Amino acid sequence: MYRALARFMNKSLRAWVLLCLAGCVYTVNVQAQHPNLVITSEDVRAMREAVTQSGGFAEAFQELVSQVEGLMSQPIQVPTPQDGGGGYSHERHKKNYQLMYNAAVLYQLTENTAYAKFVADMLLQYAAMYPDLPLHPKRKMNFQNPGKLYWQSLNEAMWLVYTIQAYDMIAASLEPADKASIIQKLLRPMALFLSEGQPSTFDKVHNHGTWATAAVGMTGYVLGEAEWVEKALYGLDKSGKSGFLKQLDELFSPQGYYNEGPYYQRFALLPFITFAQAINNNQPHRDIFKHRDEVLLKAIDTTIQLSYNGLFFPINDAIKSKGIETIELVHGVTLAYSLTGDTGYLDIAQKQGQIVLTGAGLKVAQALEANSATHYQFKSVAFGDGADGKQGALVVMRNADANHPGANNGSAVLFKPAAQGLGHGHFDKLTWQFYHKGAEIVSDYGAARFLNVEAKYGGRYLPENTSYAKQTVAHNTLVVDETSHFNGELAKANRHHPTLELFATNHSGSVVSAQIDSAYAGVNLERTMALLEITGQANPLVLDIFNVSSDSPRQLDLPVHYLGQLISSNFKRHANTTQLSPLGNANGYQHLWLKAQGKPYKGLAKVTLLNDNGSFYTLSTLTKGDEQFLFTQIGANDPDFNLRNEQAVIRRVEGAKQHTFVSVFEPHGDYNPSKEYTLNASSQLSAIEYETRGDLLLVQLVLNGTSYLIAIDKLKRAEGVETAFKFKNQSYSLSGPLAVYLMTNDLE
Amino acid sequence: MYRALARFMNKSLRAWVLLCLAGCVYTVNVQAQHPNLVITSEDVRAMREAVTQSGGFAEAFQELVSQVEGLMSQPIQVPTPQDGGGGYSHERHKKNYQLMYNAAVLYQLTENTAYAKFVADMLLQYAAMYPDLPLHPKRKMNFQNPGKLYWQSLNEAMWLVYTIQAYDMIAASLEPADKASIIQKLLRPMALFLSEGQPSTFDKVHNHGTWATAAVGMTGYVLGEAEWVEKALYGLDKSGKSGFLKQLDELFSPQGYYNEGPYYQRFALLPFITFAQAINNNQPHRDIFKHRDEVLLKAIDTTIQLSYNGLFFPINDAIKSKGIETIELVHGVTLAYSLTGDTGYLDIAQKQGQIVLTGAGLKVAQALEANSATHYQFKSVAFGDGADGKQGALVVMRNADANHPGANNGSAVLFKPAAQGLGHGHFDKLTWQFYHKGAEIVSDYGAARFLNVEAKYGGRYLPENTSYAKQTVAHNTLVVDETSHFNGELAKANRHHPTLELFATNHSGSVVSAQIDSAYAGVNLERTMALLEITGQANPLVLDIFNVSSDSPRQLDLPVHYLGQLISSNFKRHANTTQLSPLGNANGYQHLWLKAQGKPYKGLAKVTLLNDNGSFYTLSTLTKGDEQFLFTQIGANDPDFNLRNEQAVIRRVEGAKQHTFVSVFEPHGDYNPSKEYTLNASSQLSAIEYETRGDLLLVQLVLNGTSYLIAIDKLKRAEGVETAFKFKNQSYSLSGPLAVYLMTNDLE
Incomplete structure (x- = not known):
């Protein structure tokens, strides 16, 4: 000294x-x-x-x-x-x-x-x-x-x-x-x-x-x-x-x-x-x-x-x-x-x-x-959370095009198996967001606050920050029985964090997997997401596999909040056209107007959006006919018009002890009313098949008539170590945690 | 030949x-x-x-x-x-x-x-x-x-x-x-x-x-x-x-x-x-x-x-x-x-x-x-309508800053005392729009159509184009008894047009006045608008005087559709927080959810908005306590989610044979959450007084404690011809159709 x-x-x-x-x-x-x-x-x-x-x-x-x-x-x-x-x-x-x-x-x-x-x-x-x-x-x-x-x-x-x-x-x-x-x-x-x-x-x-x-x-x-x-x-x-x-x-x-x-x-x-x-x-x-x-x-x-x-x-x-x-x-x-x-x-x-x-x-x-500037490189990274870097992580996955700040056409997934982050943290374990062509598409509400605007609650955090923005349903992650993670209790939330099970990046894209069993007593949440770069596809796809298992039957809600206009769904929606009511009473549900609902048959349920950036986005969900789709808009119980009136689609399963939400989020097409053309307004994805074999997740996607097999190995085998497996009578050899294969035989 | x-x-x-x-x-x-x-x-x-x-x-x-x-x-x-x-x-x-x-x-x-x-x-x-x-x-x-x-x-x-x-x-x-x-x-x-x-x-x-x-x-x-x-x-x-x-x-x-x-x-x-x-x-x-x-x-x-x-x-x-x-x-x-x-x-x-x-x-x-480009000059113009240029007009008023295409900070008023414009015309005589800092603020819905998007009604005009977008209530003009102009009948609308009574531009701004007595049987609509450039004010103000006279008592609705978030009103609003219903049954009203309503006391009723461009806007209306304010959102009776969910505030007077809506639309302040400052979030306008003397309209505005007198002479006297008048014991001399005076005596 x-x-x-x-x-x-x-x-x-x-x-x-x-x-x-x-x-x-x-x-x-x-x-x-x-x-x-x-x-x-x-x-x-x-x-x-x-x-x-x-x-x-x-x-x-x-x-x-x-x-x-x-x-x-x-x-x-x-x-x-x-x-x-x-x-x-x-x-x-x-x-x-x-x-x-x-x-x-x-x-x-x-x-x-x-x-x-x-x-x-x-x-x-x-x-x-x-x-x-x-x-x-x-x-x-x-x-x-x-x-x-x-x-x-x-x-x-x-x-x-x-x-x-x-x-x-x-x-x-x-x-x-x-x-x-x-x-x-x-x-x-x-x-x-x-x-x-x-x-x-x-x-x-x-x-x-x-x-x-x-x-x-x-x-x-x-x-x-x-x-x-x-x-x-x-x-x-x-x-x-x-x-x-x-x-x-x-x-x-x-x-x-x-x-x-x-x-x-x-x-x-x-x-x-x-x-x-x-x-x-x-x-x-x-x-x-x-x-x-x-x-x-x-x-x-x-x-x-x-x-x-x-x-x-x-x-x-x-x-x-x-x-x-x-x-x-x-x-x-x-x-x-x-x-x-x-x-x-x-x-x-x-x-x-x-x-x-x-x-x-x-x-x-x-x-x-002196014109010395060179491109700053944006990367796909799992940022370990906590002082030791082991309390979960905040994960960014970007496609190759998104690697420098001028590249506004790139795709990015933000995935959040992170710790609570103290008093300003939201109850949103395993939530995600998606960005594309310069715009936020799958969105996070952020804070409910008009900074320094005296007329809006003195410019401080609005009451709706607690009653809505922090609640789980305001995010793109799973809500059990209409209650928030950790029952919305900060002290409890600060004590727990998800486990990052896998994160890897290679030429096929990036993959991440994480789980948490403390957000709800008796419930395990496990989510695997991948940003897939498939040769010949104009845009990367987001694969999302959310597996929930519970010790007792529960109501499971999985929202996707989006910025854009609903274009279509491939299933019938029953709209509430002459009267709107809130979706629930508490934990953020009281702020959501229920605008429509539908229950698609077994198969691929599709919802297509259009963002102001001119791109279409289709959420394709593999359903067994047990998922309800709720279409909501923020704004109920908001007497002071404090909230932005944004939209969400919520997939709901009732009375389930186990459920796996399997979906693909697919950017496509181009809407250009100024030049009077619209290209590929329809999703190219016609089928999803999904199965697990221990730590191996296998997903078949049919895009524009071509089949691809996505293999994710959660054992985190190093690149170079080969794993052999068969799928639909064909042999594959997996080297590393993520691979995309062009399938030569078609869907049976 | x-x-x-x-x-x-x-x-x-x-x-x-x-x-x-x-x-x-x-x-x-x-x-x-x-x-x-x-x-x-x-x-x-x-x-x-x-x-x-x-x-x-x-x-x-x-x-x-x-x-x-x-x-x-x-x-x-x-x-x-x-x-x-x-x-x-x-x-x-x-x-x-x-x-x-x-x-x-x-x-x-x-x-x-x-x-x-x-x-x-x-x-x-x-x-x-x-x-x-x-x-x-x-x-x-x-x-x-x-x-x-x-x-x-x-x-x-x-x-x-x-x-x-x-x-x-x-x-x-x-x-x-x-x-x-x-x-x-x-x-x-x-x-x-x-x-x-x-x-x-x-x-x-x-x-x-x-x-x-x-x-x-x-x-x-x-x-x-x-x-x-x-x-x-x-x-x-x-x-x-x-x-x-x-x-x-x-x-x-x-x-x-x-x-x-x-x-x-x-x-x-x-x-x-x-x-x-x-x-x-x-x-x-x-x-x-x-x-x-x-x-x-x-x-x-x-x-x-x-x-x-x-x-x-x-x-x-x-x-x-x-x-x-x-x-x-x-x-x-x-x-x-x-x-x-x-x-x-x-x-x-x-x-x-x-x-x-x-x-x-x-x-x-x-x-x-060869770098020969020079600034293109945008102007304030009344474009006469019809082959003879005498079937009303489409009027653009711009402030000096808005005169070239790079000037996105400028203000512009679009005022429409125009003819119907055939089959693609909307029933919106005397409607207006306001633009500021690059953005549309007081808005027009435009067409309800997703051009070339097959899933949206084959990309053609949507049914809501007729049921909403063309209807009078979808615009910023007066609706009598919840019916559209000319009862929404095209043939009738094509036969009539408003009369342009006055249009002038000088250093105090631009002024326009027009009237029509054929939009509703037995009703005369007359609107005078001015874009006022007042020395020392950061932004021009829009003055709006809408005079309605009818042969029998009617319900009069005057909407302002806006793009932005409601910040505050200076009167109590009763919000429908747990149930929404449409405002009406037909003529576009069936598409408006009634979100809140209020009935301000006599005086200046204020509604303040915030647009994404970072500016605040306050609509100040001089009321006698007989105007109800209805706050609406588009989206009712829209089973296919075809409409954008935009907001409006509608001033309503019931059972009136005559009513003059007097208001000022005022851009102010700067909301910059990125740099963490908010300036002038409150309107500077504290009082409006209004009176007519034959063809002379006199409006006193108190801005930040300073009084201004606006004089509009609808007789269209040429610049240079002096008219003498007294106001509050002071003598004025008006030369031309529009003048703004700094008042040396204050409000009594």
Whole structure:
């Protein structure tokens, strides 16, 4: 520990000496050089040069100048804290830290003291107010640790993360008395308040803890408080059982997956990458970016991988319009490129179209101008969940065409045998989604929320987020007896997770299998899905085999929520044309209008949709005549029109102890009313046969008159190990977990 | 007549002589040179050169080569006619004429005789079949004149329009015997069949007649049958009471508006511009493009003007995805540029992104490569309807930002005091639509049809097109006693039209007023709308004053159909949360689920929406407490899920002899969940006052605390003529029909 501290001091002094050699006249400050958090004095030299030239970096700079000048022309407002989220004082204090940060950046880039003075003036107003502030009047003690500027300390930590950087950038310009006042009345008390003042948050291995440790640790670097840095890294007791490093070890899986899902992963990323850069600049010997086999880089990359056509897969509580253009991921991609030099990240940076005014941002801007971008490769991956990566997984399967961000025609399956993901998790074990030609087709509702729209429940999560969006029936997975997984109980859900039994990718496509026996007492759910690339087929097919076994007869519902218009079904539907009623009373069913139902005979039951992307999609289900098809629309029991009125088809089996739902989801055709042609509006699939032989699943598909045999070996035999079997009097040899064979004999 | 013929022969011979001087060894053909319809031999010389160089024209050529080569590699199929629209023989014969046309173009461009031989072979197969063909077995004698290749003669005329051009381009390559066979067995009999064989269509002043006259006239030019040309131009009796020139005189208004609306205008355009080019090339003295003050050019330009963000305003039976990229308008814009040299058309051509392989197409390609495009100017226009331009009008009002095709942030109001527009017209006198930030906000359902989707009623107009889409309640205009305008009777509707009372545009915006007393017996409907540009307001506002007076008490419904999510209303809504029923029994009402209703107190009733474009919209209605607000969703009595489930709010007054609906539609704010900000989610409008003084309408609006007075003078005083009036103790001077004043005294 002392060695580390010695090194830190050593490096700090060395850098300061270098800085002074470069011509500065700072008063001696043994605690720290300035700036040296995310932006370093070395960065600043290059950045000052870049803003005088043309290019993306200079443009971003000019944009910031005009934005900040506009805001600086208004009087400084540092209101007494009184409002909750969305209210005036809350929003004002948020804007203030952004403005201080931006003005401080401009001070570094332009050396115009007006920027520094503006930041100093605002800091002094905060310093005048802060010491006497009580806990925030809108605090909610049972839910969140309170702040003083804000109702929750999370916002206070965010305030300090930005403000300490602003301070770091203008510190050298401050009069000694002002500096002392800002340090003593504002920065020190706030850092202490956020650490010793709230051990339960500071020592929590949770995203809120990350903001607190980042704020306190960065303040430690700037004020030369090595002890604060140690506490930030290892917890208040410095044992390493909590703190930033523990958060890095626990909050991400070894592959860099954050178990609340990509929407929150993106949000969680920012304090990690901000503090990590500060650590790297102040204590490079820690090799923080190498920590845990480069987990932070993996976390950035995983966030990108968990997107389709620029938007994150909207699992759990997610606002669906969030994607790779979010500012957190702009910072992440900027860092990833500057650390790795991997030109694939420039592809993403190009799509983001935003340049960050940091040293790393300058590298990105220059590389983009040199046309160095190469295709970023999207992959098929099972992202292990949990700190050990073994608590289930979040699985993405993509076809070859979907491997780079420009390829909006590709197909992607998102399959979720993942852990619950804490309070923002949905009760949707083994759910899936399907994407094709740039669009979400088999859909996830995401969160029921209009972010920041006051008229919609204050912009918070709507009541329907709990009553509908989190419920199992709102997802594309199995509901037993109209109740949600784990009976909708979070504590129970957090204790259990599915088991990933198989995941493999080869030239025939990708396959995944997972099961869970804890979602319902006495019921085992096992789902095998494959994204099949069949030679000669224009689009990959999704094969879905959902096997349910129960200790007693149950009602089994398996929904497919879709975005599009119902075109047809090959069985009779009885529509409720003059009166609609909800499908059920609780657990999300109360929000579904039952629009029609049908009970197809034995054989292949087909439902065809048309999406606005111009493609048709047919869900073909192999039925024995025991499956009812219910056609629903969201919107019942929604007095405030809070829900989107989307459609679903639900397959229902009643009183079953065992049932296997076997289906194929098939994209086909092209609807082009502008050019007046419609191609292949009908499904090409005319038959499915299905059988199991121990761990071997065999599925025969007849497509356009040609038979294909799909073999899936759940024993996970390695590629190259041959398994021989016979099917319909023909011999096959299977090598690996997935194969597609062209059958030379036809259906009998 | 004889002089014209003499000139025609003369020109024809002269051109032929020139052609032979250029080195050809044709047998003497006194009837015509080849080619000389849309593509001339002079065009061909330049085109042959262009395809050897790089550029858009050469790219379009290469694309066509690969497409045609692919199709030519398959055996020629000329099936016996047996199927109706969408069936095999129907689609095959359609593909055949396109293929013959394209192969013939390639023959001209490459002089590769394989293309000519392919066309000749196919023509000979048609020639072998045609003489013995009976009328088509799927003919519907009561509806359409039948063809022989197709169920309706319309398709046969289209076949000949393309095929005569293909023949014209390969004729020089034919063996005399083959040529004689094609002329005698195919071209002559078909031209006679389409003219003398079906006088009722040939002499009809209707789009179907245009295709017939174009086919016959063009065949006349090629075969040297001057008589056929005369009949095509002046009708079978050559009196001029029918024929192509009469069609030009009657089917368009003086401003070039086609009264079925832009969707059908685009479709109707093609035979006009095709035949006109043939006329111009063969009989330039006719000055066909100058005919009726250049009505054909005006028709092309009007079609462009009737679009927003690339899509046509979807009034009447319209497929909503049709727009400026349709092939008909590609030909139209190509012609318009080549005739006028107006570089604004290149702006549109650029958006279309398609190059036509004609002489005119080459000019466009070359001009685009020279970067000659300038902004095409979209305007605010009242397009007079009917042959005299006095049967009402279709009105477009745009704000300044919406004046060019790149400006997707602009606002546009479409207002429809137009005539019925024949069989494809909707019963929607005085309806309106609103567009903003690239999106349709106040919406028109368009046609209920899935074009060419066999599973949806054979791809034809759905039954719901009549039962819903055409009905008045499906539009944004007034419904009396739950019945449609003219009681939904087409013959009656065709006899009447609204009167355009006022249309004006100045720096304060645009204003329009129209009325009709024939939509309902004993009821007068009068609507005044303005798109107001108020200094300091981010967006224009739409003012809507709908005055209804009746000879007896009636129920008055005024719907606003919208695309978006309901955010809030400032009055209590009683929602039907557990059971939905249709709003009515007939005239479209049977398709509307009643989701909620409310009856606001006296004052300003507000309903706020959020569109996917990220903007909020508030409808503020000045009520006396006598208006009910009904919230509906389309989808009742729709057993086949044929309708889109869109929303509306309907203002209802019961038992009224007179009522004025006064409202403002206000775009505001910005919802950006990706960047996590929401601005101005609330309407800025806090009060409306309204009064009339004879022809003067006075409306006071309070926006963000500032009062504005809107004055509309329906007397249509010219700009510059001053009218003095007082309002709230202040004097005003009105010059022109519309003014917006900043009020210095506030609301009392």
